[in-house]
Amino acid sequence: MNESIARQLLGLLSFTLAGAAVGFYTSNSLLIGALSGSIIWSTFSAILNAKLVRWIDLNLNSPDPKLPFEQGRIVRSIAEYRNKTEAEYDEIHADMDQFQAATSAMKDAIVIIDNQDTIEWWNNAAEEILELTIEQKHKKVKQVFADPFFLDFYSQSSDIDSFKADSSDHKRVLEYRVESFGDNEKVLIVRDISESEKVAQMRHTFLANASHELRTPITVIHGYLETLQEQELPKPIQKAIQSMQSQSRRMADLISDLLTLSRLETSSENKSRKPIFIREMLKGIAEEAVDVSGPKQHQISLKMDEGFDILGNEGEVRSALSNLVFNAVRYTPPKGVIDITLETLDNGVLFSVTDNGVGIPAEHIPRITERFYRVDEGRSRDSGGTGLGLAIVKHVLVRHNAKLGVTSKAGEGSRFNVTFPESRVVKI
Numbered sequence: 001m002n003e004s005i006a007r008q009l010l011g012l013l014s015f016t017l018a019g020a021a022v023g024f025y026t027s028n029s030l031l032i033g034a035l036s037g038s039i040i041w042s043t044f045s046a047i048l049n050a051k052l053v054r055w056i057d058l059n060l061n062s063p064d065p066k067l068p069f070e071q072g073r074i075v076r077s078i079a080e081y082r083n084k085t086e087a088e089y090d091e092i093h094a095d096m097d098q099f100q101a102a103t104s105a106m107k108d109a110i111v112i113i114d115n116q117d118t119i120e121w122w123n124n125a126a127e128e129i130l131e132l133t134i135e136q137k138h139k140k141v142k143q144v145f146a147d148p149f150f151l152d153f154y155s156q157s158s159d160i161d162s163f164k165a166d167s168s169d170h171k172r173v174l175e176y177r178v179e180s181f182g183d184n185e186k187v188l189i190v191r192d193i194s195e196s197e198k199v200a201q202m203r204h205t206f207l208a209n210a211s212h213e214l215r216t217p218i219t220v221i222h223g224y225l226e227t228l229q230e231q232e233l234p235k236p237i238q239k240a241i242q243s244m245q246s247q248s249r250r251m252a253d254l255i256s257d258l259l260t261l262s263r264l265e266t267s268s269e270n271k272s273r274k275p276i277f278i279r280e281m282l283k284g285i286a287e288e289a290v291d292v293s294g295p296k297q298h299q300i301s302l303k304m305d306e307g308f309d310i311l312g313n314e315g316e317v318r319s320a321l322s323n324l325v326f327n328a329v330r331y332t333p334p335k336g337v338i339d340i341t342l343e344t345l346d347n348g349v350l351f352s353v354t355d356n357g358v359g360i361p362a363e364h365i366p367r368i369t370e371r372f373y374r375v376d377e378g379r380s381r382d383s384g385g386t387g388l389g390l391a392i393v394k395h396v397l398v399r400h401n402a403k404l405g406v407t408s409k410a411g412e413g414s415r416f417n418v419t420f421p422e423s424r425v426v427k428i
């Protein structure tokens, strides 16, 4: 039986018994006494219940009524629950205030979006940067952000890290990021990167101009050195000319890679969706790799699935994939094994180059796509490297929404993977 009912019954029983005893001793009537006892208890209980109900109905915040018996116990339980809820509410409120104060102080726009892609909340900076207005609250993302490229990015936000675009008045450059949290809710963070873009643009322009200006003198020097090499000259001078020639070739390669990089860096995505005859391209690269290997006689194999092509810029993709294949040749000792594969995945296409060469120690892997980052300076230079190959690969892949993966073990070999997403694959 419920404890509360038991206590009520006990009260009724006690009053009834007390009434019966009083009735018996005063008027010798057990029944009348018992009846009177139970009526007194019921009336008293009804008054207490009424006070309790009025307190609950009217204002739980008024002072707690001092009630005896079971009603008193109910008042204490309700008051305890109310105090706990109030404390929790105050705590949530304080957290909210703190969150609002922190996000208001931020220069980045922050927009909270629920799992139905409805805009729920934003900070002050969002009103300034994105020009959001109160009418846009509870609207869908696609109603508020019209740019189809942004919506593309938003819907597949796990694939690409960030999206850059001009502000609506074209006065600033904005960088958008989307992070998921909770029950597939999202937070959109938008940063004004106009200043850093301007600096980057100046750096690119300087690099492109400097490389361009250097190209002509180097070509001239190289030409004269070739002519000189054909002359009958004393041995030490011939040796010096040979060395000057190899250095000037290195400089020419460096300038050519720098120009390629600066061209790639000027825009974030290659919008070209032309089919690339990828199998023909890879056959050509594999043949060139055999030439590069020359007397080193690497065993180079090529395995490819059929029925698809890659969409993008042929020159860029060729440069990225050939860089990976030629690196495998350069960093694998003579007679080493190099496997090139191209396979279809459920959601894209995977290109891979696996070698059993010198490998890369784990601590270097995160940095090898940085410009001029070399695991072994001497080895890279000896093999004719500019230190820019993987930086070019990275940029080309970003521009094709593709991802680079590297697994390697020092002394055992390396595997470089490139995953092209479905959007960059066409069935044939």
Ligand code: ADP
Binding pocket: 327, 328, 331, 355, 357, 358, 359, 360, 368, 369, 373, 374, 375, 376, 380, 381, 384, 385, 386, 387, 388, 389, 390, 391, 413, 414
């Ligand atoms: P580099 O012109 O020096 O080869 P890259 O950017 O192409 O420049 O590569 C960066 C560094 O990554 C190289 O210096 C080399 O140490 C390492 N690397 C690249 N590919 C391989 C590979 N297949 N095996 C071992 N090391 C590699």
